[in-house]
Amino acid sequence: MEALQNVFNNREIAFGIWIIIAIIIGLFTKAGRKFLITVLPIIFSRKFVLFYIIFLSFFSLTVLYLFYSKFWDLYLLKDTIFWVIFFEIPLFVKSIDTAKDGRFFAKLIKDNLALIVIIEFILNNWTFDLVVELAIIPITLLLGGLLAFASREEKTVSVKKIINGLLVVFGIVVILFTASNLIQRPEELLNIDTLKEFTLPIILLFMNLPVVYGLALYNTYEQVFIRVKGEPKEQQKMKRLLFQFAGINLTRVSSIRNSLIRTITISRTAEDLKRHLGEFEQYLNTRIGDNYMKRSRFYILSCILMIIICLAGIVACNSKVGLRDLLTFNFVLDIPKMKEIVTNVLSTGLAGSICLIIYFIGFRRRKYEEISQIKKFALHDLLVLVRYQSKTLQEFPPIEDPKRLFIQYITIANDINRECNKAVVSYDNLFTYWELEALKRLQTYTVSLISTIGIDNIDSYNAEDFAKFFNEKKKSAIQNEKINIFIDDTERGIKKYSEQIEHCMEQFKDCI
Incomplete structure (x- = not known):
């Protein structure tokens, strides 16, 4: 155990023990074996194996370079492995879904250079005894699960407050424990080895960004190429044309993916696509939002x-x-x-x-x-509605009170949908690529919420009419012992709509 503790701290050992226990339980239970049978073929599919080879080759060259530059040594092996498992792999998964332009990578770098990273590193430098760490992990997971469950319904708000209080107390204890060690043993933190441990993840992130970018680019191209139609020979020509048009520019590839109707959908030959790409190029050049800066x-x-x-x-x-x-x-x-x-x-x-x-x-x-001033003027009515809706959002929307739901959500969503339609049509070229995408998603979620409610012309309803309609639809909806399908769909629709309202507040914060 002493030899193990010379390499790993108590928190890492405790975490490893619980992972081993979870794996053993998974292997010896029917549900666990079924999960492995489903997941393993996906993880080791041909495309993923090819990517593993590329990633490991590039990563090995990175570590080799750091070794020859006398930065990396064997004592950093543990930190390197942890970085790959707990940061790099999740980053690849996230990049497939989220990376659409340079803003993703800029935010990634900004987050990893933030003050919170330094604080987390210091807090993890000193740990409790192994027995305490073994107890902390399941307790923390249990509290996290209870917190997630308690956050779902308004009647469990008191339980949520208690759990939040316990987590705050635990955080204070950890901070005080770390501060005490920092005062008594500052030499354990302020040395060259610790500095290397801190900077290693940042250096590895920067040096492996080309692979992450390449993965995002490949994934986006694959989504574009799969929509190419026509004869096999024409498809090959069209794919070459698309690559010549976008190259390794992730933003341009993403623009094509989001404008399939303008480019690929209406093209059946390479000549068609070449003409449509020329028109699309002119469209991109007229976009003030993307070109102004x-x-x-x-x-x-x-x-x-x-x-x-x-x-x-x-x-x-x-x-x-x-x-x-x-x-x-x-x-x-x-x-x-x-x-x-x-x-x-x-x-x-x-x-x-x-x-x-x-x-x-x-x-x-x-x-x-x-x-920003131009956008603020052009989007005045929409931004006023978005800001007002953001202020009226509630952690637990008043599903049980249709009148309040109508006033606080449905009528505003209807107005926002109307203004979104006007903004997307009239000011399309004024927005940046990501701003236009945010508005289109808001447009989608408002339409989805209104469609879920099932009223064609909300303007003709007042709160009383809406409450009557809502209650009747609730009674007639499919229902089992726990879930009413109509209410469940409405709650999910409001959740997505609310998240997109907050996202738009973030995107247009300089205009609001």
Whole structure:
């Protein structure tokens, strides 16, 4: 056990023990074996195996590079394996569903450089005794399950408050325990090995982004290619045309996927597709929302590139090292033999680039404020409704009170749907790709909610009429001992609608 504790901390050991117990239970129960029989063929399908090979090859080269650059060592093996299992694999799954443009990767990097990452790292640096950690894991899982269950119904709000209180108390205990260890034994945290353990996940994330991007790109292309129709030879030509049009630009591929009617659906030959892609290119070029910030982004990226070139040039000119040492960061500055002329030129370029990037960041901000003001004016009525609906959203919608439901949700959803239709038709080119997608999803969820209720013309109803209609439909709906199908569908519709309202609040926060 001591040898094990030299490699893993008590929390990791406890977690491993419970995983082993869960696997054993799964193998010796009928439900567990059935689950494995269903899942294993999917996990080890041909496409996934090919991806595993590509990922492991790229990842191995990454670790090998870090090893030769004298950053990675065997004591980081545990952290590396944990990163792959608990971060990289979930990231791949998430990228398949979520990665549609560069914003996904920008948010990913931002989240992994946030202050909370540092806090979590410090909190996980010290753990309780193994017996305590073994008890904490099932208790935490039990409280989490109870919290999820208690959050489903209004009558269990008191239980939810109690569980939240227990979790807060537990969090305070962990923070106090960590603070005590940090004060008494700061050397365990403030050393080069701990610094490497902290920076390793961030470095691995940056170095493996090409694989994640490649997976998202491949998945999007696959969704596009599967819609290509026509003769086999024409299909091959059409696929080549699509790749020539979009290349490795994930945003452009996603734009095609979201505009199948404009491009692929109406094309049966390569000539048809070529013509429609030309028209689609013109459409993309007229989109103010996607193109308005291009110039400022180009300026900023150019300045960043110049800063990197100048820094690399200064290092190269002031250090007596070879290319391999430069690539592995294994060099020492040789100041007495500085190449003064080149150094002065590059230093001037570096200073100029830093000044320019500061200026262009301000320029970008001004451009962003300009387009935000235009959107704020164009979408005034819609944004007012979205903001009002966001304020009236409730954790437990008043399903049992149709009058309140009508006033607080249904009428507003109907108005939002009307304004969404107007915005998408009239101001399509004003939005960025992701803003337009957010509005279309809001449009979809409002229509879905209204369709679930089953009223064609909500404007002709008042609260009394709606309550009468709602109660009659509730009585006539299919029902078993626990679930009324109409009520259940309504609750799910309101949940999706509410989530999309909050998403739109986030997307348009600078305009609201």
